[in-house]
Amino acid sequence: MRGAAGKGNTLEFGPRTVAVVEDNPSMRKSIERLLNAHGLKTEGYSSAEAFLNHATATEIDCIVIDIHLDGMSGIALRHGLKTTHSTLPVIFITAVDDDALEAEARGAGCVAYLHKPFAAASLIHAIDKALATD
Incomplete structure (x- = not known):
């Protein structure tokens, strides 16, 4: 993704871009407003399929993915990205408290795994961490 060195959340070319893949429209909008x-x-994006069909990977610096999406799951999306050799940092979010699911998500590779409802500061911290490693 755009791996140029920058200060904070902006690069010399402008703000960093985070894709939010969440099928709940109000949750998606809330996350987008927070990040903006x-x-x-x-x-x-309302689904993994919408992300795959419409996202411009070179313009995205990080992705926040709900694990339980209609259609392809968030974990399946992550596995699909890995098969294309994507190094896009991923933050998983979920409303389900399940240790096996968390282990599977972490095994798929993620910067953070957050349980809904999560504190805004937790998401911002996870994104800052993801962008620092990008």
Whole structure:
């Protein structure tokens, strides 16, 4: 993704972009508003398939994925990205408290795994961490 060195959440070319893949429209909008308020650009997608069909990977710096999506799951999306050799940092979010699911998500590779409802600061911290390693 755009791996140029920058300060905070912006590069010399502009703000960093976070894709939000969440099938709940109000949750997706809430996350996008939060990230926009912290100087990040966002692209919202209602499904993994919509992300795969419409996202421009070179313009995305990080992705926040709900694990339980209609159609392809968030974990399946992550596995699919890995098969294309994507190094896009991933943050998983879920409303389900399940240790086996968390282990599977972490095994798929993620910067953070957050349980809904999560504190805004937790998501911002996870994104800052993801962008620092990008």
